[in-house]
Amino acid sequence: MLSEKVKEEIRGLFKKYRTKRSACMAAMQAVQREVGHLTEEDMREVAEMLGINPVRVHEVGAFYTMYNVQRPVGRYHIQVCTNLSCSLLGAEHIVNVIERRLGIKVGQTTPDNKFTLSTVQCLGSCGTAPMMQINDDYHEDLTEERVVEILDGLE
Numbered sequence: 001m002l003s004e005k006v007k008e009e010i011r012g013l014f015k016k017y018r019t020k021r022s023a024c025m026a027a028m029q030a031v032q033r034e035v036g037h038l039t040e041e042d043m044r045e046v047a048e049m050l051g052i053n054p055v056r057v058h059e060v061g062a063f064y065t066m067y068n069v070q071r072p073v074g075r076y077h078i079q080v081c082t083n084l085s086c087s088l089l090g091a092e093h094i095v096n097v098i099e100r101r102l103g104i105k106v107g108q109t110t111p112d113n114k115f116t117l118s119t120v121q122c123l124g125s126c127g128t129a130p131m132m133q134i135n136d137d138y139h140e141d142l143t144e145e146r147v148v149e150i151l152d153g154l155e
């Protein structure tokens, strides 16, 4: 169930967009920012607020990897780009380093719910490959040493 805070944030988005339906992605982000993922009920409520069919919200969630649809993630969601530029410059090694360091595989979450590891398609930062996104932050020009430093620096 959406909190009053999120509902208020979504209502605030209606002032920024020409139509309510245009606020769909921003509304979904607002929900995810608060609870970390999107449940079936959350998406139904978002659709109701936007006045659209819940299937439309579901489609957006299924298409974009930035939405964690019905998949709770850890406090830090690590998304390693494994598309062409990043792959050519060592994305697979970066994934292996993270898997070893955290003791999990891609698609898994650490038992303490601190980290979730995912691989994703291009995040639009090909010029600084290999790269990963942790929550809202990009980490670029990655090396094994840099990855370990970043992971160890997360509280």
Ligand code: FES
Binding pocket: 081, 082, 083, 084, 085, 086, 087, 121, 122, 123, 124, 125, 126, 129, 131
């Ligand atoms: S290929 Fe990795 S950011 Fe584009």
